[in-house]
Amino acid sequence: MAVQFPCPLDTGAMPQKILRRSRTGSAIRGGAAFVFRGVPPIRLPFFAVITWSLLALPAWAHRVDASAHVHDGTIHGEAAFADGQPVADAIVTARDIAGHVLGETKTDAQGEFTFTPRVRVDHFFVVNAGGGHAARCVVLAGDLPSDLPPPADRDEEADRDRDAEPPAHDHGDSANHGDGETVDHPHTHGDASLGTLAQEIDALRRQVASLERTTRFRDVLGGIGFIFGIAGVAFYFLAKRR
Amino acid sequence: MHIAEAILPNPENPAAGLVILGAGWALTAVGTAIGLRRLDHEQIPRVAVFSAAFFVVSLIHFPIGPVSVHLVLNGLMGLLLGWAAFPALLVALLLQAVLFQYGGLTTLGINTLAMAAPAVACHYLFGPLVRGARPRTALAGAAAAGATGMLLAGLIVAAALLAAGEAFVWLSQLSLAVHAVLAVLEAAVTVAAVHFLRLVRPELLRAPLDAPRRLEVSRG
Numbered sequence: 001m002a003v004q005f006p007c008p009l010d011t012g013a014m015p016q017k018i019l020r021r022s023r024t025g026s027a028i029r030g031g032a033a034f035v036f037r038g039v040p041p042i043r044l045p046f047f048a049v050i051t052w053s054l055l056a057l058p059a060w061a062h063r064v065d066a067s068a069h070v071h072d073g074t075i076h077g078e079a080a081f082a083d084g085q086p087v088a089d090a091i092v093t094a095r096d097i098a099g100h101v102l103g104e105t106k107t108d109a110q111g112e113f114t115f116t117p118r119v120r121v122d123h124f125f126v127v128n129a130g131g132g133h134a135a136r137c138v139v140l141a142g143d144l145p146s147d148l149p150p151p152a153d154r155d156e157e158a159d160r161d162r163d164a165e166p167p168a169h170d171h172g173d174s175a176n177h178g179d180g181e182t183v184d185h186p187h188t189h190g191d192a193s194l195g196t197l198a199q200e201i202d203a204l205r206r207q208v209a210s211l212e213r214t215t216r217f218r219d220v221l222g223g224i225g226f227i228f229g230i231a232g233v234a235f236y237f238l239a240k241r242r
Numbered sequence: 243m244h245i246a247e248a249i250l251p252n253p254e255n256p257a258a259g260l261v262i263l264g265a266g267w268a269l270t271a272v273g274t275a276i277g278l279r280r281l282d283h284e285q286i287p288r289v290a291v292f293s294a295a296f297f298v299v300s301l302i303h304f305p306i307g308p309v310s311v312h313l314v315l316n317g318l319m320g321l322l323l324g325w326a327a328f329p330a331l332l333v334a335l336l337l338q339a340v341l342f343q344y345g346g347l348t349t350l351g352i353n354t355l356a357m358a359a360p361a362v363a364c365h366y367l368f369g370p371l372v373r374g375a376r377p378r379t380a381l382a383g384a385a386a387a388g389a390t391g392m393l394l395a396g397l398i399v400a401a402a403l404l405a406a407g408e409a410f411v412w413l414s415q416l417s418l419a420v421h422a423v424l425a426v427l428e429a430a431v432t433v434a435a436v437h438f439l440r441l442v443r444p445e446l447l448r449a450p451l452d453a454p455r456r457l458e459v460s461r462g
Contacts, residue, residue: 063342063343063344064246099256126249128249133246134246134249135246216341216342219341219342220297220298220301222341223294223297223298223337223338223341224294224297224298226333226337227290227293227294227297227333227334227337228290228294230290230293230333231286231287231289231290234281234286234289235283235286238281238282238283238286
């Protein structure tokens with residue numbers, strides 16, 4: 001990643017070189033100035049933009065991605081910057097849909113966090129990486145274990161939710177119970193299949209990451225194109241105003 | 243430097259968050275209107291180049307110690323564009339939000355304001371120095387503009403987050419050290435750019451010609 005430094009320094013080094021050369025003798029002065037004759041300096045930012053965008057592809061960060069899922073009655077989540085670097089020691093806040101805080105936890109050095117749900121509501125997590133960088137993720141009430149108590153303070157919205165989706169511990173034969181069974185099923189097969197599954201998911205994750213990188217490269221070029229397109233539109237309106 | 247949508251408005255204090263988002267949008271709208279009104283034919287390509295440069299440069303992160311940072315270059319932008327820094331940054335940040343989910347559409351106003359307001363401040367504070375006759379003071383002004391633009395932007399972001407009631411673990415020693423290094427980097431890049439422009443294209447800065455070009459002109 002140190003490769004990113006030479007570029008801005010190079011643009012700086014160029015004029016210094018001219019100065020130094022121009023001081024050494026009058027014969028070289030004309031030559032030094034000739035280097036830049038007929039080269040509109042506007043090209044320099046262009047080249048800088050293009051070189052920079054090519055050099056820096058794998059190094060995005062600062063955008064935070066977070067995800068969470070339920071496993072054995074606990075919510076497991078992880079947060080990482082867009083380049084895969086884990087978000088360590090970040091405060092994770094869980095809220096319900098109305099914004100009431102359900103609890104707080106912290107990510108470990110690997111950017112992973114766990115949260116023990118106490119009520120069966122939608123959990124909205126915000127992972128705060130500091131400095132304005134944060135990410136959201138949701139764990140829906142339907143994914144939580146069915147033996148958790150429903151929310152204590154029942155406002156209308158919660159009631160409506162409960163009517164639409166009756167919790168399993170009230171009505172043993174509801175659809176939720178079936179859900180619970182399919183979720184529990186893999187555990188009975190043992191850890192061997194889980195291990196291979198984890199490997200496959202890891203491979204998928206790597207594929208997704210590399211796919212994201214190629215999309216972003218295209219997006220960078222597209223974004224630059226957009227900006228110059230907007231400049232064209234600005235020219236159009238300026239020409240009309242005249 | 244980009245405030246994420248997940249943070250503002252803070253659910254604990256939604257009113258303050260909404261006020262900040264609204265104020266950010268309102269001031270950005272005013273700044274953009276002034277910038278667009280002052281735009282002329284010559285300036286449009288320059289604004290577009292800087293918008294594109296910012297769009298790419300602030301996507302590029304390099305590590306300083308345990309954190310990764312990116313250049314903002316809003317000081318340089320202010321020196322060259324003045325009020326047009328508002329539309330340039332608005333477009334670049336909009337594209338970053340849409341294409342890369344940096345920042346977000348609701349926080350676009352405050353994010354633009356945080357970076358463009360320091361740019362305009364640099365334009366008024368250090369513009370006269372950079373346009374001045376003496377190369378040394380011009381470069382000192384450029385260095386000051388580079389550092390000031392970045393640090394002011396950081397301060398505005400910090401103030402916005404604090405005012406929104408965001409629990410803030412940011413003003414640590416580490417963060418201060420990182421921002422100091424970043425300010426030096428910004429200053430170095432700004433000095434390099436101003437130096438180069440004064441040598442080959444001083445009219446971009448409305449500055450007098452520096453040594454080599456003057457020689458070339460006198461020869462031919």
